[in-house]
Amino acid sequence: MPHLSNLKVQQFRNLGLVDITPSPTLNLVYGENGSGKTSLLEAISVLAHCRSFRTHKYRRLIQDTTTAFTVFATVEGSDAFKVGVQREWSGKSTAKLDGLSAKSSAQLATNLPVQIIDAHTFALLEGGSKARRKFFDWLVFHVKHEFKTAWANYVKCVKQRNSLLRHDKIAYSDLRPWDEQIAGLAATIDECRVECITPLIQAFKALMGECKFADNVDLTLAYQPGWKEGELSFPKQLEQAFARDRKLGYTILGPHKSDLKITANGSPAVEVLSRGQQKAVINALHIAEAQVYKTQIGRTPVFLLDDMPSELDANHIAILSGWLSNLGAQVFVTGVDANKLASVWPLQKNEAIKMFHVKQGEVTVSQ
Numbered sequence: 001m002p003h004l005s006n007l008k009v010q011q012f013r014n015l016g017l018v019d020i021t022p023s024p025t026l027n028l029v030y031g032e033n034g035s036g037k038t039s040l041l042e043a044i045s046v047l048a049h050c051r052s053f054r055t056h057k058y059r060r061l062i063q064d065t066t067t068a069f070t071v072f073a074t075v076e077g078s079d080a081f082k083v084g085v086q087r088e089w090s091g092k093s094t095a096k097l098d099g100l101s102a103k104s105s106a107q108l109a110t111n112l113p114v115q116i117i118d119a120h121t122f123a124l125l126e127g128g129s130k131a132r133r134k135f136f137d138w139l140v141f142h143v144k145h146e147f148k149t150a151w152a153n154y155v156k157c158v159k160q161r162n163s164l165l166r167h168d169k170i171a172y173s174d175l176r177p178w179d180e181q182i183a184g185l186a187a188t189i190d191e192c193r194v195e196c197i198t199p200l201i202q203a204f205k206a207l208m209g210e211c212k213f214a215d216n217v218d219l220t221l222a223y224q225p226g227w228k229e230g231e232l233s234f235p236k237q238l239e240q241a242f243a244r245d246r247k248l249g250y251t252i253l254g255p256h257k258s259d260l261k262i263t264a265n266g267s268p269a270v271e272v273l274s275r276g277q278q279k280a281v282i283n284a285l286h287i288a289e290a291q292v293y294k295t296q297i298g299r300t301p302v303f304l305l306d307d308m309p310s311e312l313d314a315n316h317i318a319i320l321s322g323w324l325s326n327l328g329a330q331v332f333v334t335g336v337d338a339n340k341l342a343s344v345w346p347l348q349k350n351e352a353i354k355m356f357h358v359k360q361g362e363v364t365v366s367q
């Protein structure tokens with residue numbers, strides 16, 4: 001499975017110079033608050049997306065008093081490669097795969113798939129539909145090759161439609177050609193999503209079966225395409241929504257409004273479940289996504305778990321570590337206390353554990 005066999009980080013947030021050889025399976029990263037643990041995970045996410053999961057402002061990542069950061073990794077697995085990203089204060093950005101310029105950040109994401117679970121991941125339950133679309137579209141993007149182009153064209157068409165909606169003397173007949181294109185692209189996007197989300201929901205249900213609290217709570221995931229499912233076709237619904245869209249100045253129906261409703265006993269899960277139970281649900285969603293990805297693509301994403309032990313009891317941590325171990329994923333888990341981290345994170349069979357101590361921006365291997 002793809003895993004980082006070497007990671008070098010330079011002048012990234014408070015990390016001065018890091019050069020580590022992670023375990024292909026479990027890496028426990030510990031250190032005091034503010035020592036640089038999340039920054040280390042963030043550096044890995046930059047290799048996968050060309051940007052951080054904490055900020056879109058790349059200058060925040062460059063170490064104060066310096067003018068550029070570099071992150072470099074050797075990735076081993078079925079297809080080995082080297083990947084490097086450098087960002088300069090001036091805005092210059094360099095991303096390389098095996099020494100050649102990467103074509104796009106999508107190419108990096110395809111090569112080094114990464115799943116991040118941190119405090120922000122609660123947005124999957126607490127936040128609006130955007131967070132959930134981002135979550136399931138990760139899978140759709142990786143598994144369905146036609147999705148990326150269909151989505152890019154769809155976004156262009158909707159933008160065009162929205163600008164027409166804002167014209168004074170617009171009639172529906174002016175929009176019809178755009179709606180025909182939008183309907184075709186929406187059908188492709190919806191088909192791709194359904195083909196990925198259906199096995200995702202099945203995998204999620206199977207995983208939740210291992211969590212005791214799920215015996216007493218009816219947890220459901222329901223995909224919504226972004227328009228009402230029923231007798232009226234999506235193009236007809238677009239036409240019917242014209243007067244409302246015109247008033248608002250934007251398109252209210254379509255795949256850009258799709259969602260994955262997560263309910264517990266018929267109510268939004270966030271209103272019913274405890275914080276720890278929510279975290280267990282979020283973990284199961286990410287593992288389910290990785291399982292479907294593995295079945296379809298034959299690889300496993302690298303998991304970055306920031307401050308994972310907090311809020312989870314020993315039973316849920318054991319379940320999560322079992323899921324990760326079965327996947328064969330490389331995992332980086334952070335926590336403040338080394339002993340607590342090692343004791344709460346149960347070792348699975350054959351697992352080569354490595355512990356890294358982060359102290360004032362320096363990372364040393366401690367086992």
Ligand SMILES: Nc1ncnc2c1ncn2[C@@H]1O[C@H](COP(=O)(O)OP(=O)(O)OP(=O)(O)O)[C@@H](O)[C@H]1O
Pocket residue numbers: 012013014015031032033034035036037038039040059060061062063064336
């Ligand atoms: N551009 C930067 N240059 C230098 N230091 C920075 C920069 N950006 C952030 N920092 C500092 O880096 C330190 C590391 O932050 P990080 O979030 O990685 O810590 P952490 O070990 O995950 O902490 P916690 O346990 O509190 O979550 C913080 O003290 C932060 O103020």
